[in-house]
Amino acid sequence: MMLDWLVPTLISVLLVLAGIGAVRRMNMWRAGQAEKVDMLAGLLAMPKRYLHDLHHVVDRDKYISRTHVATGGGFVLAMVLVVFVHLFGVDSKILAWALLAALVMMFCGALFVYKRRINPPSRLSKGPWMRLPKSLLTFSITFFVLTLPAAGVLPEGFGGWLLTLVLSVLILMSLSEMLFGMTWGGPMKHAFAGALHLAFHRRPERFGGGRSTGLKPVDFGDGVSVKEVLGVAKPTDFKWNQLLGFDACVQCGRCEAVCPAFAAGQPLNPKKLIQDMVVGFAGGTDENYAGSPYPGIDLGHAKGAPNQIITDGLIHPDTLWSCTTCRACVEECPMMIEHVDAIVDMRRFLTLEKGSTPNKGAQVLENIIATDNPNGYAPASRTHWAADQNLPVMKDVKQADVLFWVSDGAFDMRSQRILRAFVKLMKAANVDVAILGDEELDSGDVARRLGDDATFQSLAKRNLATLSTYQFNKIVTTDPHAFHCLKNEYGDFGSDALQNVEVLHHTTFLNRLVKDGLLQLEPFKGGKVTYHDPCYLGRYNGEYEAPRELLASLGIDVAEMERSKFRSRCCGGGGGAPITDIPGERRIADMRMEDVVSTGASMVAVGCQQCTAMLEGVVEPRPVVKDIAEILAGQLIEETH
């Protein structure tokens, strides 16, 4: 046949072009900052991370996970076999039949991709993504027909040059999408960048069921020379594997669907944010972005370049300040992209370099620096709440079984009710407990989420220095934010103060007391109760069960909200969001209270003072908001002497 050379040539040309694109793309990632990654171990672990961890997340949507297995698996298998059968011309019936089988599998998968795209949900990106199922179908059909002669089904040279020519055009169309598009920025880019992102992920601890939620500390250098820039100003200030991670996005919009700020009409959409990061390091504008915009901000005006300051023209600072750091997007992302890390990195630049934390941010940070609490109260009044509690102070007793980390709730009258309820329970169970009193400082959570890592690190180091002078086995707190800092973020500062110390949230601790039979509780006889999972307890620390078991111990059958456990919707109180207070169309707390109301519950149990404050801020009539410690304390059977 005259055109025998055409098909192999087309395949090789596109493979070479894809190779060039891959090198070009890798150089874009390499423009980022150095970060140590165990390359070999990562690459070796990649298949398992893909097949297990990633699939586990994708599998929350059975339809797409099965579709993807068929399409993706079929394509990878088919592409490898295409190279053997059609490029190297290996003459083997077995290979040809295997290729046919792979293509049939891919075709079936692609049909479901096509079906999904007939009436796609708003979270999915359109544009080039609408063309993808057609390219997938073309690829599978074309190579199926092309492989039939090799499998012996059709005679060699069937159809003559006309069919070869038609097939070549189709090959060009489909392979351009599948190979060329993979490395030159088409929708298939997610496969190439995604595979490498899984291999070189910045938080490898997340794979295999692990958890890694603590923010990475800012490197302030050696104290002699000052770094040129703190935080992320330009796309090239990200670590190289963060840039790679942004490129892995499939624009499935699962993050958008769960983002509380997006739902509230604040100018944030996690998917768009990641796409803007790609625009940043690859250069260009957001004109070609075909998904939902940031609420209230029109598309087409954002411009970016690798060495351009991100907040000058690419992203409005309000977008970054809208985030509540609830991690719903990260939890939901099938590509395991770290949105929150990126947002806080950019906030660090705004706070540490530009001094432009919005609204009350500046004042709160100034207060934390001058008084070690966000509201500027006298540090000597930190223990006033406990004047009638007869609690031992570490300064006097030096050691105790349990150190009760009071947190800044000590200054807030509503939170003090939670603190008192918890103390009452601990006393009833005869817990050997002490507090730090005025020696305790703010945990640094708010400062860190507002981007002021200098103040966070100062607080962390001073707190650790205090803690290291006392002996205790457990540290328990009613504040999930302080809990998260103590448990996951204080470890970066080279102190052994928390070594061999168990850091516990009060619900976990109380659950143990109840299980050990140390608390006598009478069943709860109120109405229906639902439970709101605080982000920093649930998604950040994986504690979903202890609060539910506690409620069950009171005979409460929790009426679960549609969005609960790892899908819990944020109350709007995290990440300094109530301080920066970016306007939206609705309040996040109002939406969460609607979730509560829809269960028909008359009370919502909470395990966090911030959540309590946010949910109680919703106008009445609404269900009662109570911390689990308060509910338990109300049911406590007190011994009478």
Place this chain on the structure above:
Amino acid sequence: MQPNVNVISLVSVGRHPQSGRARRAEQDGRAVELGLKLAGKNLTVVHAGNPQEPVLRQYAGMGLSSLTVLEQAQGCDALPALVSFLTENSVNIVLTGVRSENGESSGMLPYLLADQLNWPLVPRVADIVSVSAESAEVLLALPRGQRRSVIVTLPFIASVDNAAQEARQTAFGPGLRADFHVLAMDTVVDEAAHQWKITAAKPRPKRLKVVKAKTAADRMKAATAKPVGSGGKIMKNETPEEKAKAIFDLLLEEKVVR
């Protein structure tokens, strides 16, 4: 505004009222803010004291590329150092806080400076609206949000009231990177202050408040009004001679002029 006008803001180490910790002083921060508005990058910020003081970085973090420190040991009088610095440099406007948050906190520094330099002093400024080659239009802060506009000839010293624009947020990175120009000065130990014994202030007993006001508006007035001296008269249509006579009579009466 006027690039050829030299503006200097004097800053001190403040003290947080709740924690007692060193901080960027409230009014001095406003003096820097006003200075930045007038002179932008050309603003000179001067501190007399210890150049190692970390709080100075908080001022530098407002966007200053450098900060001048007249090096002094603890317990030295800032006044002579500042006077010699200001006379050696051609300065048009000096901005200070009304009173420091630390030390004597007498609020005398701007007055003494003005006296020694023989410059006019504009107390409690809310804003400086415009500056020309010879003079500046200054808004004075009066009680209850009132303002008075005055024209002052350069050079002058102004103390910045709490009514002025709040100091911008300080940024950690630029604060660390700012250069400190440390100048060695002939220091004078403040002998008088050396003799004093400083103790913590005791809260003064509060006078009982008898509410006489009948309406909310009256109560508001009573709560916000500063005591206004009775007597005096407003002269608008009289001749300049009559006005001058009235002032002279008053000065005689108050025994200012003998």
